[in-house]
Amino acid sequence: MFDQPLTNAGATRRDIFRGLKDLTKRLQKNKAEERAKDAERPQNLIIFYFSGHGAEIDGDFYLLPHDVNARQDAIELTDKGIHVGRLRSEIARLAKYGRVVVMLDACRSGNATVAGSTLPVNAGRLHDALRGLDNVLIFTSSSGAGLSYESSDYQNGFFTEAVLRALTTQADNTGDGILDVTEFAGHLANGLRSISGNRQEIQPDFRFVKPLFVVNR
Numbered sequence: 740m741f742d743q744p745l746t747n748a749g750a751t752r753r754d755i756f757r758g759l760k761d762l763t764k765r766l767q768k769n770k771a772e773e774r775a776k777d778a779e780r781p782q783n784l785i786i787f788y789f790s791g792h793g794a795e796i797d798g799d800f801y802l803l804p805h806d807v808n809a810r811q812d813a814i815e816l817t818d819k820g821i822h823v824g825r826l827r828s829e830i831a832r833l834a835k836y837g838r839v840v841v842m843l844d845a846c847r848s849g850n851a852t853v854a855g856s857t858l859p860v861n862a863g864r865l866h867d868a869l870r871g872l873d874n875v876l877i878f879t880s881s882s883g884a885g886l887s888y889e890s891s892d893y894q895n896g897f898f899t900e901a902v903l904r905a906l907t908t909q910a911d912n913t914g915d916g917i918l919d920v921t922e923f924a925g926h927l928a929n930g931l932r933s934i935s936g937n938r939q940e941i942q943p944d945f946r947f948v949k950p951l952f953v954v955n956r
Contacts, residue, residue, distance in 0.1 A: 919949065
């Protein structure tokens with residue numbers, strides 16, 4: 740297993756894309772070694788999780804990493820923000836080497852402003868900009884023009900809290916110790932509705948239905 744968490748000051752656009760490229764290179768190397776050994780290709784599962792603000796600028800969607808001041812002008816946001824089109828390209832490269840789960844908690848309430856005006860943010864457009872990739876499963880934290888919320892009751896936003904709850908044995912409906920896509924998605928959707936008081940609804944895009952996670956019993 741390989742993990743590369745980027746948090747707070749370490750979660751810049753440069754470091755996020757560097758991490759994605761490093762992971763792609765690692766997977767390429769593993770694939771070459773498997774071919775040399777004539778070994779069976781393992782079922783890689785790659786998870787990309789982003790939690791933060793998002794903004795639409797001139798019709799394009801950007802994720803805003805830690806070092807972006809969401810109160811700055813549009814040039815600041817586009818210079819340091821993550822253009823979703825480029826993110827889509829990096830995710831598509833990863834999907835050549837395994838299944839990819841993308842979870843985005845990005846359409847936060849209290850979103851970015853330029854010159855005192857709140858920038859539009861639409862989870863439906865974010866979802867549409869990423870959907871349709873083979874071997875990629877997408878969950879956005881809200882749907883349509885809905886916003887994503889957080890509360891001091893949790894150490895996370897509502898969506899992240901619902902994800903953590905969905906990664907438990909409670910979501911394992913069959914009791915086999917494995918969460919498949921439908922089990923995870925169903926528990927995540929129900930949990931998010933409960934936590935948010937029906938203010939948030941996930942928007943998924945399923946491109947595979949195989950097992951996702953092993954849960955401890």
